[in-house]
Amino acid sequence: MTDTKLPLVQVPIVDYGSAESDMASYREDGTNRALQLDNRGPIRFGDDGHLHPEIIDAYSRHGFYVLTDVIDQQELKEIEADVAMMLDRSPITKDAEVDKHGNPALGVGLEGRNISWVRPLSDPLGGTDASYGRHQAKMNEPTPPADAPEYVVQLFLGSLQFSDACLRLYGHPQLLRVAEAINGQDFTPFNEAVWVKQPGLGGSVAWHQDGWTHWDSPELDDHTHGFNFMAQLYGCDATNGLWVIPGSHRVGKIDIKAIVDEIGSDRLPEAVPLICGPGDVAMTSRQAVHGSFANTSSNVRVTINFGFHRRSSVLGIRSGGVHNPISVYDEDYIFERSKAIAWAIDARAQHRPSEERYVYKPFNGLEDQYVWGEDTKSQLRDYNLRDIGI
Numbered sequence: 001m002t003d004t005k006l007p008l009v010q011v012p013i014v015d016y017g018s019a020e021s022d023m024a025s026y027r028e029d030g031t032n033r034a035l036q037l038d039n040r041g042p043i044r045f046g047d048d049g050h051l052h053p054e055i056i057d058a059y060s061r062h063g064f065y066v067l068t069d070v071i072d073q074q075e076l077k078e079i080e081a082d083v084a085m086m087l088d089r090s091p092i093t094k095d096a097e098v099d100k101h102g103n104p105a106l107g108v109g110l111e112g113r114n115i116s117w118v119r120p121l122s123d124p125l126g127g128t129d130a131s132y133g134r135h136q137a138k139m140n141e142p143t144p145p146a147d148a149p150e151y152v153v154q155l156f157l158g159s160l161q162f163s164d165a166c167l168r169l170y171g172h173p174q175l176l177r178v179a180e181a182i183n184g185q186d187f188t189p190f191n192e193a194v195w196v197k198q199p200g201l202g203g204s205v206a207w208h209q210d211g212w213t214h215w216d217s218p219e220l221d222d223h224t225h226g227f228n229f230m231a232q233l234y235g236c237d238a239t240n241g242l243w244v245i246p247g248s249h250r251v252g253k254i255d256i257k258a259i260v261d262e263i264g265s266d267r268l269p270e271a272v273p274l275i276c277g278p279g280d281v282a283m284t285s286r287q288a289v290h291g292s293f294a295n296t297s298s299n300v301r302v303t304i305n306f307g308f309h310r311r312s313s314v315l316g317i318r319s320g321g322v323h324n325p326i327s328v329y330d331e332d333y334i335f336e337r338s339k340a341i342a343w344a345i346d347a348r349a350q351h352r353p354s355e356e357r358y359v360y361k362p363f364n365g366l367e368d369q370y371v372w373g374e375d376t377k378s379q380l381r382d383y384n385l386r387d388i389g390i
Helices: 017-036 053-062 073-088 164-170 173-183 256-263 331-351
Strands: 064-067 115-118 152-157 188-197 205-208 227-232 242-244 281-285 290-292 301-309
Touching: 053 064, 053 173, 073 164, 073 188, 073 301, 164 188, 164 301, 164 331, 173 227, 173 281, 173 301, 173 331, 188 331, 205 256, 242 281
Parallel strands: none
Antiparallel strands: 064 281, 115 152, 152 188, 188 301, 205 290, 227 281, 227 301, 242 290
């Protein structure tokens, strides 16, 4: 997994110009603090079969946890091949309908959003009203190389319909047991995506908290807005990975712009980077303050992202407008969207028959009705129009 096979644009490596020295110190300090935290290690279960309480405790205190060595080499190769295919089949440029081979591009004809583009090293969301204005302050935008393309692919949405490998990872039995431990046996989907932070080109994602629905709820707690798994294909570090402020998921809605204005920089002093190796899977609370800087490094970061909610946080809620159209999340809506979990579990069981199969409570006893195969793939078409964003 050391030699990338992805069809990436090759450009000279750039830096943060006059801010590069400060960025280098910030990265080093953040890395040291990240590695001192007690929120890293393999998935462990107790004698009772439940997720080890030390993992739950550390995740609950910090708002994120790095689960190490979750994905084996064979599965990493399968994911890598699918991501390479997705990039190869992407539109030749933003808004094009053909790929570089002249064939209909990936996602053409779909109703839902499926590919997100970014200007090299830019911050398209910071300081705008997009996504309920949650990206409150703009990030530093380094100058891209002179020969950089106008846009690069940075995000594939609704990724389960494009990649069997991502679908099978979605059905990973140990990860689903972790989701159950945090959100209950009747947990629900959120959404799925593949992030590709291209070396020397990948844009930033301004500091933000994901949730927008329940901040004023008297029942708000550590887990109200759900969490994301972030599986790392090649690993990530302070130069190309996500940064998180530990504990920020516990203090409600935060005025990020006021912090940025006070310190005069986008280098939030309490934040730490996710330090992950290939096959590690980070889990991060959607309530935590997090963001990522432009990728000026020579290393690509590929993250397979998939999140889950508590059923009590979404059932009967009218929300959306960021990841999906505004909708009422009733029982039928949630069941229809949750079919992706059932299919993922079956796809993985077929592919890895010797592995323990996860039993998803809402579909327990219905397994024979949700068998993955060529004739069911079409049912995932535009499935992300039913994402569950809160």
